[in-house]
Amino acid sequence: MAISPPERRIWWNEPIEKVELIWVIIAFLWGLFMFGFMIAWHFIGQQNLNKEAYRIDPSSYEAKVEAFAKKYQVREEKSIPVVKPPPGVDVYLLGRLWQWWPILELEKGVSYRIHLSSIDWLHGFSLQPTNINIEVHPGYEHVITLTPTQSGEFGIVCNEFCGIGHHTMTGRIYVTEQKRAEAGPGLAGGR
Amino acid sequence: MTAETIIGAVGKTAEFRTCQYTGLKVDIAAQQLIKANAVAAVVFLALGGLMGLLVALTRWPAVHLLPADWFYLVLTGHGANVLLFWIIFFEIAVLYFASAVLLNARLVAPKFAWLGFALMVVGAVLANVAVLQGDSSVMFTSYPPMQAKSHFYLALILFAVGALIGCAVFFATLVVAKEEGTYQGSIPLVTFGALTAAIIAVFTIASGAIILIPTWLWSLGLISNIDTLLYRVVWWAMGHSSQQINVSAHVAIWYLVAALLVGAKPLNEKVSRTAFLMYILFLQLASAHHLLADPGLDASWKIVNTSYMMYLAVLGSMVHGLTVPGSIEAAQRRNGFNKGVFEWLRKAPWGHPAFAGMFFSLVMFGFIGGISGVVLGTEQLNVLMHNTLYVPGHFHGTVVAGTTLAFMAATYLVLPLIFQREIVWPGLAKFQPYLFGIGVAGISLFMMGAGTLGVARRHWDISFSDTDLSFAYSAGAYLMMGLNGLFAILAFLGGGRFVVIVVGTALFGQKITGGHKLAFPLHAGGGTAVAHYGSRGTWKLPGTAVLVALFFVSFALYYFINWKYLSELWLFR
Numbered sequence: 096m097a098i099s100p101p102e103r104r105i106w107w108n109e110p111i112e113k114v115e116l117i118w119v120i121i122a123f124l125w126g127l128f129m130f131g132f133m134i135a136w137h138f139i140g141q142q143n144l145n146k147e148a149y150r151i152d153p154s155s156y157e158a159k160v161e162a163f164a165k166k167y168q169v170r171e172e173k174s175i176p177v178v179k180p181p182p183g184v185d186v187y188l189l190g191r192l193w194q195w196w197p198i199l200e201l202e203k204g205v206s207y208r209i210h211l212s213s214i215d216w217l218h219g220f221s222l223q224p225t226n227i228n229i230e231v232h233p234g235y236e237h238v239i240t241l242t243p244t245q246s247g248e249f250g251i252v253c254n255e256f257c258g259i260g261h262h263t264m265t266g267r268i269y270v271t272e273q274k275r276a277e278a279g280p281g282l283a284g285g286r
Numbered sequence: 287m288t289a290e291t292i293i294g295a296v297g298k299t300a301e302f303r304t305c306q307y308t309g310l311k312v313d314i315a316a317q318q319l320i321k322a323n324a325v326a327a328v329v330f331l332a333l334g335g336l337m338g339l340l341v342a343l344t345r346w347p348a349v350h351l352l353p354a355d356w357f358y359l360v361l362t363g364h365g366a367n368v369l370l371f372w373i374i375f376f377e378i379a380v381l382y383f384a385s386a387v388l389l390n391a392r393l394v395a396p397k398f399a400w401l402g403f404a405l406m407v408v409g410a411v412l413a414n415v416a417v418l419q420g421d422s423s424v425m426f427t428s429y430p431p432m433q434a435k436s437h438f439y440l441a442l443i444l445f446a447v448g449a450l451i452g453c454a455v456f457f458a459t460l461v462v463a464k465e466e467g468t469y470q471g472s473i474p475l476v477t478f479g480a481l482t483a484a485i486i487a488v489f490t491i492a493s494g495a496i497i498l499i500p501t502w503l504w505s506l507g508l509i510s511n512i513d514t515l516l517y518r519v520v521w522w523a524m525g526h527s528s529q530q531i532n533v534s535a536h537v538a539i540w541y542l543v544a545a546l547l548v549g550a551k552p553l554n555e556k557v558s559r560t561a562f563l564m565y566i567l568f569l570q571l572a573s574a575h576h577l578l579a580d581p582g583l584d585a586s587w588k589i590v591n592t593s594y595m596m597y598l599a600v601l602g603s604m605v606h607g608l609t610v611p612g613s614i615e616a617a618q619r620r621n622g623f624n625k626g627v628f629e630w631l632r633k634a635p636w637g638h639p640a641f642a643g644m645f646f647s648l649v650m651f652g653f654i655g656g657i658s659g660v661v662l663g664t665e666q667l668n669v670l671m672h673n674t675l676y677v678p679g680h681f682h683g684t685v686v687a688g689t690t691l692a693f694m695a696a697t698y699l700v701l702p703l704i705f706q707r708e709i710v711w712p713g714l715a716k717f718q719p720y721l722f723g724i725g726v727a728g729i730s731l732f733m734m735g736a737g738t739l740g741v742a743r744r745h746w747d748i749s750f751s752d753t754d755l756s757f758a759y760s761a762g763a764y765l766m767m768g769l770n771g772l773f774a775i776l777a778f779l780g781g782g783r784f785v786v787i788v789v790g791t792a793l794f795g796q797k798i799t800g801g802h803k804l805a806f807p808l809h810a811g812g813g814t815a816v817a818h819y820g821s822r823g824t825w826k827l828p829g830t831a832v833l834v835a836l837f838f839v840s841f842a843l844y845y846f847i848n849w850k851y852l853s854e855l856w857l858f859r
Binding site: 254 | 308354355358388423425429431432469470471472473474475476513514515518541542544545546549550551552553554555556557577578579580581582583584585589592593596597598600601604605608609612613660664665666669670671672673674738739740742743744745746747748750752753754755756757759760826827830831834838841842845849852853855856857858859
């Protein structure tokens with residue numbers, strides 16, 4: 096029994112029963128497949144998190160985001176600037192106790208280099224209802240290239256606990272349909 | 287060189303009694319320590335379980351029980367009490383049982399073991415004091431720059447030192463038992479599983495020391511800054527590895543319960559032991575599971591680590607997933623339940639809470655905790671679920687449905703064998719694993735469902751009533767949170783029933799003196815079950831083959847469904 100020493104002292108020479116052997120092989124091959132699929136998704140998939148990141152002082156990051164917001168602000172909502180960067184411009188978003196700042200307005204089908212960082216504690220960028228979730232650190236400026244595939248109003252929730260106001264920490268991204276329909280069916284078309 | 291010279295002057299005298307069921311010699315000092323650790327475990331389970339209920343009732347939008355500050359406080363306490371204190375106290379009891387009792391040996395240096403126990407009690411109590419004082423609601427993970435009071439970190443360090451002493455006593459007992467020839471050949475498989483757990487525990491506690499000691503110094507103002515990314519890498523080398531201690535320990539308990547109740551014998555010692563060895567070699571890489579959505583880490587680092595080096599540790603669990611039910615099937619067929627594919631399972635001792643608890647633990651750990659864990663730990667898929675309620679959904683499937691249920695099952699054997707008392711209210715005990723099991727399956731699945739719909743973990747108000755920029759989760763998410771609350775009540779009733787039975791039995795259970803009706807294994811002739819491993823005399827295992835095939839199909843389907851979800855997300859690179 097499993098609670099007594101193996102019945103045969105030389106237990107490592109016992110042959111393996113067929114059903115066990117088959118299962119070990121299946122499980123091993125399945126593991127190899129899943130391992131390979133993560134690698135494959137870097138080539139065939141459209142959702143891979145970029146590792147690009149820079150160390151940055153939180154106050155310098157805050158200054159960068161403020162300059163960005165000032166330059167491309169189009170209106171204001173609840174005293175938060177709504178910023179509409181033209182395509183090709185680097186976009187900055189910051190997390191702090193307890194808000195995501197500023198509000199962004201993006202265009203569907205356009206790729207943006209989005210910079211993410213926190214100026215105080217750890218925060219969790221959680222784009223809803225799309226459900227993209229990324230950890231946001233203070234002192235690290237993370238750059239991802241994001242392409243919205245839906246239009247509408249999206250919420251950013253904080254899903255890394257950040258103190259007593261954690262549940263009040265939200266933000267917003269608007270995604271508009273591309274105005275330049277002549278940009279071609281390849282970009283604006285689809286679903 | 288003898289063990290005595292390695293360990294130092296250790297008294298050789300020990301007092302033994304003989305177990306009337308198993309014939310094993312039981313060291314009285316080991317017995318006292320097992321009792322003390324088991325009782326402490328149950329006390330913290332009761333406290334942590336109550337906190338868990340309060341958390342679930344607050345997250346039920348229609349109830350929303352606690353105010354925000356209390357919610358975060360209680361959630362911090364819930365994590366510490368059940369994930370650390372209940373489980374690790376119980377694991378120390380398992381280590382002493384698997385070494386001294388199963389090897390017919392004396393426990394080495396029991397006074398040292400008591401010192402470890404005292405440190406663990408002091409640490410656990412101090413941590414609760416720190417949390418209840420209200421200035422340390424930093425969650426189980428205590429990520430800087432958020433800071434708790436310094437005695438919160440100190441409490442965890444004291445607790446860990448105590449647990450390390452327990453591991454040292456376990457290792458020393460193994461060495462001395464070998465030296466004194468208390469058993470022939472290799473250590474039993476259950477002891478081998480416990481050894482796996484203890485080895486991983488040493489790695490875990492070392493990682494904990496590397497990160498918690500500087501964090502403690504930082505809270506005292508002696509260190510100015512802790513890097514947040516470094517903290518997460520090292521903290522999770524402790525945080526995730528500690529869950530691998532649990533896996534090793536509860537798999538050992540599966541084998542233990544199967545052996546005692548139906549006389550199951552490992553199908554093949556080599557296969558089962560190699561599966562445990564895979565845990566030792568690869569499970570520690572899982573720190574990466576928590577860093578898949580973090581900046582600056584290379585994809586190749588993530589892929590190798592998150593998959594435990596090509597899923598070799600997952601392979602270990604999948605192997606146990608066949609060998610445990612397989613050994614039960616083989617034993618049951620030898621016990622005479624040989625009709626059809628599933629008579630062995632239908633006529634298993636389902637009325638014994640140890641068997642029911644163990645089997646539910648096995649099934650739910652595989653189907654709920656295991657599959658969701660692999661999906662959650664897949665590099666790209668993680669972005670779908672990182673820090674959503676899917677994460678607690680997953681680990682309630684592993685740590686509560688898997689580990690806690692297995693430990694509860696083992697307790698129903700520890701009470702008659704070690705406490706030597708009859709279980710009070712056997713009728714209550716009979717249905718306890720069912721009640722708790724259904725409750726836990728519900729919480730795991732509904733939290734996973736809510737997480738799939740985006741609901742954040744550790745979050746007081748999913749209606750965002752106090753925010754400038756409000757956002758509404760879908761109606762489905764609210765439904766999931768309500769169902770989660772309902773099943774949390776079931777789980778609490780099941781867990782509460784367990785606590786009442788254990789406390790009642792320890793205090794008022796009838797003393798077992800001799801001639802008791804319990805017999806192990808429960809079925810006559812179970813002890814000789816199964817011929818030799820792998821020989822022609824081994825029974826065919828069609829039932830187990832069907833079970834693992836079902837598991838594999840569920841696994842593969844769920845895995846690809848999540849890739850489908852991922853492919854519909856916005857594009858990012």
